Amino acid sequence: MTQYPALHMIIDGQKISGGGRRSFDVVNPATGEVIGALPLADPADLDRALEVAAKGFRIWRKSTPQERANVLQGAARLMLERADDLARIATQEQGKPFAEAKIELMMNVGLFNFYAGECFRIYGRELVRPDGQRSTVRHEPVGPVAAFAPWNFPLGNPGRKLGAPIAAGCSVILKSAEETPASALGVLQCLLDAGLPKEVAQAVFGVPDEVSTHLLGSPIIRKLSFTGSTVVGKHLARLATENMQRTTMELGGHGPVLVFGDADVDQVLDTAVGGKYRNCGQVCVSPTRFIVQEDVFERFRDGFIERAKAVKVGDGLEQGTQMGPMANPRRPEAIDRLIGNARDKGAKLGTGGERIGNRGFFYQPSVLSEIPLDADIMNEEPFGPIALINPFRDEESMIAEANRLPYGLAAYAWTADAKRQRRLATEIEAGMIGINTHMIGGADAPFGGVKWSGHGSEDGPEGVLACMVTKAVHEA
Template sequence: MTYPALHMIIDGAPVSGGGRRTHQVVNPATGEMLGALPLADAADLDRALETAARGFRLWRDSTPHQRAAVLQGAARLMMERQEELARIATLEQGKPLAETRVEVLMNVGLFNFYAGETFRLYGRTLVRPAGQRSTISKEPVGPVAAFAPWNFPLGNPGRKLGAPIAAGCSVILKAAEETPASALGVLQCLLDAGLPKEVAQAVFGVPDEVSRHLLGSPIIRKLSFTGSTAVGKHLAKLAAEDCKRTTMEMGGHGPVLVFDDVDVDRVLDTMVPGKYRNAGQVCVSPTRFIVQEDVFERFRDGFAERAARIVVGDGLDAATQMGPMANPRRPDAMERLIGDATAKGATLHTGGERVGNRGFFYKPSVLSEIPLDADIMNEEPFGPVALINPYAGEEAMIAEANRLPYGLAAYAWTPDAKRQRRLAREIESGMLGINTTMIGGADSPFGGVKWSGHGSEDGPEGVEACLVTKAVHEG
């Protein structure tokens, strides 16, 4: 397929050329340039803000039927365009086609769910003496600045666009410059489904310039961010200057507690594919495997054997099980982190090196007996590496799971029902999967605690995050 021409979308029109700076979009499987992305200047951002202000005045008065029709229509178009969208995302980001096809389906499910939520934005009436009336209503918060990363090039823009539109807000989307055509494809489905052109804009640019400009404007009433903890903290400070509402989905370092009462092979059959999904470039990726001593060696050896068999290659190849990393920064980070760990005494069982001399491929890797002062045990690796350490029992395992300031996703494997309830109470995370890696869904809130952020996307909570509460009292 031909990679599409790149542009921004402001007031429904494609914006490109005009002497603007550009960013080279690269295919991570080959390292070759796919296209030149125009970057916004201050005038572009001002026009996007002015359009978003008009779009909010228009869309806040739309009916639930109008919002639902747009979301359902966009879902139908994404299904019709599934293969095109999936191939664009694989070209830009690298993950296998099987995974980008699932991303399209994620958006379809989310948009259809949000279409239903437009009819459920309930308020309430309080009991008052005769002649008095008090009502509580939900109103759209206002124009939203939404920042989406590159690791889910279709799913992240879908989350950022779907909730504000369902709530009656306008939105300015700044998706990742590495994966622009995917985000543009999702927005185009909404526009083609009848979304007024003023309601959603897509801009790209130098991230710090764009964020300071948008968040410095009083037009923006809310920030929705997905990305690293360091960047999230910076943006939260900018948003705080104007008391803007925030939804922050930031980094993680997913602990996986494996107890000695499990079927080891069953756990491995689930967790190994889960670890290397999207080459480990997943905020909820299972990363720190906290394994009870009695099953540690079996688990470690079985994990390494399965990891070594994973087929690494171009995501467009049907035989590929793991694609390249998304950009040249990620293999560099793997080499630094794994090198530091082995220098401090960790054992490397498989991987630990690049694949070939073309693109950004890195082997699925397994480390064990990693000292806690190794950088990789404290810094989110965001790559295809599993960290496996032995622990004596439940108390020590829970302590290790909670040791870091991150709290996005956690996992645990045990058939013991009482232990499951203890873990549900004690593990500090926004999401916990017990005997499963399935921790998300269109109807389920997605978000973290501690340094992993606050607020939720998806589910009713995702729309609620784009609403404000108003109390009106009549005497």
Template sequence: MAYPDLAMIIDGERVSGGGRRTHLVVNPATGATLAELPLADAADLDRALETAQRGFRRWRDSTPHERAAVLQGAARLMLERQEDLARIATMEQGKPLAEARIEVLMNVGLFNFYAGEVFRLYGRTLVRPAGLRSTVTKEPVGPVAAFAPWNFPLGNPGRKLGAPIAAGCSVILKAAEEAPASALGVLQCLLDAGLPSEVAQAVFGVPDEVSRHLLGSPIIRKLSFTGSTVVGKHLAKLAADDCKRTTMELGGHGPVLVFDDVDVDQVLATMAPAKYRNAGQVCVSPTRFIVQEDVFERFRDGFVERAGKIVVGDGLDAETQMGPMANPRRPDAMERLIGDATRKGATLHTGGERIGNRGFFYKPSVLSEIPLDAEIMNEEPFGPIALINPFADEDAMIAEANRLPYGLAAYAWTSDAKRQRRIARAIESGMIGINTNMIGGADAPFGGVKWSGHGSEDGPEGVEACLVTKAVHEG
């Protein structure tokens, strides 16, 4: 299929041309240019803000039935357009087509869940003496500025659009310039399902320019951001200048505790594919494997064997299990981090190099016995690299899991029920998977603690994050 023409969507109008600056969208499997993306200027952003203000006035008074109809209709359209959406995502981001199809289904499930949740935005009446009445209500926070990264080009925009729309907010979406057509496809499903054109818009541009312009406006009442901790901290400071509400899903460095009472092959069969999903470009990717000494060598060797068998190639090829990295910055980062680790004494067992001379392919890699002062043990690699270190006992393993300031996702494998409860309590993380790598779902909150952010997306919590509480007392 052909890659679509690109434009911003402001008040339902496709906006392009006009001498605007452009960004080249590149296929990461080939390095070839797919299209030129128009970037917003100040006038475009002002128009988007004015439109969002009008959209909020209209949508905050919509009924639950109207909101549900739009969300359910968009879910049906995404299901009908699944193959086209998935192929676009693979062309511009690189992930295998099978993973992109799943991403569409994630949005379908989330939108259908939110369609039900709009009927459960409850308040309450407080007990008061006769003649007095006190109520607590939930109201939409207002226009939302939502920033989505490139690693899940369909799922991230779905999260950013679904919750505000369910809550009765308007939203300006700035998705990643590397993967714009996927985000536009999700928004178009909402518009085609009957969402008023002024309620949701998509703009693109120089990130710092767009963020400063939108967050500098009093029209915006909430920031929703998914991305790196460094950028998140910067945006949080901009939002604080106007006391805007924030939901921040930031970086991680996922620890995986593997105890000596497990079936090692079962753990490997689950966690090795999870590590290399989306070429490791996943915020909840299992990364630091903290393995008890008695099973360390067997686990390490099994991981190396599985990494070496992964089929790397163009995501549109049916045989591909891992696609390219999303942009040329990522292979460069892998080489820097692996080089630093090996210079400091880590052992590289497999990978550690690029594949071919087209696109941004990188071999699935495994490092072991990495010194804790290596950059890769402290900086999120966001790539196809597993870090495997031996530890003596439970206390040491928990200490290592909690050593970093990140706390997004963590995993643990043990057959000891009491230990499972201890781990669940001791690990500092917003999400923990015990004997599973499944830590998300439409009905489950998704978010982190510490430097991994605050607030949640998905689940009832995702809608709650777009609401404010009002107490009314009548005499």
């Protein structure tokens, strides 16, 4: 088994630890045991990271597309070589099954290779002007980026936060989640080992509000990229206004899934149950609110419950595990509260609703049905292994329920009616929609939401352009 590594920060290529700094205990969620001590940045560390990032931007903005592509492709190759070790580390500190961590790592490989190609596709344009005049539009790197990544995808989120700025010619200070630091450090180390100048990317950890206030309070930072909750995202957006920093915000969701009477119910269940309990439901685009047409509701609900009971829960490093523990002790407590509130209001618990054992943070795959819309769980993102299934009469009421909440990250719909598919694509308010599929991501596709789920995109050409500014140059 891969040994959990010693933890540190990376500033100017140096591994920083000790020195009387505060520390954070990293816990294996499958056992509840402490597996590492993470040093936390003090103000001097953050000032040094900012100084180095400013220097790194001056260096990297002058790099050629080939130099940037070489680093990204080299890092992708190193991630492939180190895939098993990185995936095991991710499972140790986050809990997800090893197979899921490996898939997450492979998504990073694909994204880095795609971004390597994007280095050559950052096109401007020349405008039509009279003879003797020339006007061009060009895209230039925005500047040093402060990037904050959460714990639910400990490899994939840092990959997104690092890959786009590096492809665009920016420097970046990454603050990944303190619960899952070694995964983020492993991704950054692949970039450094592939030849990224040490000044271009830094990794710091610390008390979140201290770090965000310090970094965003500096005029050196020209862009904020954040993935996390809507509450924290709104707070960071307010901080970013002081220095007019650009923002990309990938925030919370409450994924509606519309299941119409003409859908193949068994096909939907075979897909949706795995999607719901992936990463123990700790996924921003997780299918959560199942909005089911009345004539197939009972069949769908009963089939979902049956399949949920069959999900194998266990340590993510054990063979055959389909769902690991929740990532930290806060999550089971939150799910307990939400399920209790829903049942008090009359919701029916079909299965689950309890923790598993007294070691680690395991929770049963759970299903609630016939839930009143005023229950907390119908309005707050549950971020856990709980499916919510309610009956609805017709298309109009189903779309209204899908759009009822202020969130708009991912939505899903299952129907055989081609005209309805086109209507849903237009009328559902979400940044990403899967119709007859739950596969809504790809290295070449933009990833982001609307309304309270944020703004801007990661991945795809849009992810690189989000790290650039547009300049018009007029010559006479």
